[in-house]
Amino acid sequence: MRRDNKIVTTEEAIKKFVLNGDTVFLGGFAHLYPYAFVHEMIRQKKENLTLCKHSPELMADMMIGAGVLRKLIFGWFGNPGVGSSHCFRRAVEKEIPQALEIEEYTHFALTTRLKAASMGLPFLPTRSIIGSDLAKYNPNIKFMDCPFSDEKLCVVPAIHPDVAFINVQRADAFGNSQIWGAIGDIREGAFASKKVIVSAEEIVSTEVIRRDPNRTVIPGFLVDVVVEEPWGSHPSYAMGYYDRDNDFYIDYGSRTRTVEGFEEYLNEWIYGVDNRREYIRKLGAEKLLKLKPKSFMSFAVDYGYYP
Template identity: 45%
Template sequence: MVKPVKTRGLADAIAEYVEDGMTVALEGFGHLIPFAAGHEIIRQGRRDLTLCRMTPDLIADQMIAAGTVRKLVASFFASGSAGSLHEVRRRIERHDPEPLEVEEYSHYGMFCRYQAAASGLPFFPLRSYAGSDLPELNPQIRKVEDPYGGAPVHVVPALAPDVTVVHAQRADRYGNVQMWGIVGAQQEVVYAARRAIVTVEEIVDEEVVRSDPNRTVIPAHAVDAVVHCPGGAHPSYVQGCYDRDNAFYRDWTPISKEPARLHAWLAEWVYGVPDRAAYLAKLGDHWPAAVAVGERLSQPVDYGRRLA
């Protein structure tokens, strides 16, 4: 059987799989955040999306400001510990320029929602809401009786995005995706979704993937499109490739604080460039120099093979 090649251009993948009104998850837990894909969604003018994201940092602020997002399903609202998300705050605190619908969970609550959908379950139990006021604020967090006679337990509903987008270090052309470092909920959110797009720093030969199969966090059967997109996680980081651009994160607070300045940034850095390669070229020499990482190799392992 001939395996299908799943490599696509980012613009083509977004155009095919992301439609107005969809529920879209862009995951990456501080690490491997798919900024390039988020920018392409903005560039293509998508509207009325429900954005799902643990820690809705700068990419959420940018997509909301661009008018792409109608509803945010999220946990832990933060700008990478570097300041405020002022567009999110304007929408929630002052309904300026219009309100944003928000459905809030804890990190583990979001993870459990993805896990439920990935497992084909309607909901998932967890104990971490004991003593929290989130169940009072979010009616989707409910209690059920323990069928085995224990105390009631909180549950969260399954979350199955129409499309999930994640970033990773590498994949082969068939869509076997390898990642290392903080992997967050990458595997669960891909399996939870109806479609999955993965952007990667590098497309490698199948033999590279086969040589270290335990790093294949997302296998080909769960992936619809794999996109070669070096620098696709900037300004977040990719373990072993580049560090986080902390200066960019610090700069975002004053940028997002003023709506006119924020929209000028979008005009210049998203609408004003055709793709991620042009975005990186516009960053100039500052970017690779500021976020370069030194080599730190993992020790090799011997998987062994049968001799006869």
């Protein structure tokens, strides 16, 4: 295993690892969304990106509105618990600010594409999609007869994103990454992608990781660089660190109904701050305290020591 310290800043990670035209994967489901990386991609005005994300919510909505995305591979697109994603709808219904190519799956089928890639297989079968209209508009969805029975199955091809962005609760300086709570598609996405960039709410010593290996989702040797980015998932959440900022989702939903409203939002929360530290300062202590949950510790397990 490489033993060099991989810690960089978010700015450096995006500058070095995202090339215009890349296919980017963002890890998580509602939990641990890598918002700090998304904001930095927008600030650095990356172009022509393809995003592979089953539930891209506000992350992709901001990227579409800011003109960063050319294509979206997805399963569900809305503002969760709130309503529509306005930039997405403007792009698909009216080509504002530009046309957006879409490739659509169910959540299950798209995660199955990552699963296939993560296992080194060219495709995987699934029972998803059969009988729906999704296959009519997506040539990557095919069907096959089971070679062992008379069942008909849907098959989807492996997908290997150029770069995966993953936010985790804790990692060591070498990228060994641990999460708890909703794991989402983080394991499949990391193992499927050509490069893996991790941000962590906290950088911890390798001893912390080694004392609880069942919690590790990505081994450090798969990880290219690591960033320490507290509150890296706001306005989504990091279990045990902070709650989802529901007011922020509601505010985004109402302010981005118009192009002007979205531009204002972008200027305030993304272009208007230089980095995540400034963003957190702008959120303010009162808000941060409000989002901090009360502690609810697990009981430690005994792995035993076997010299």
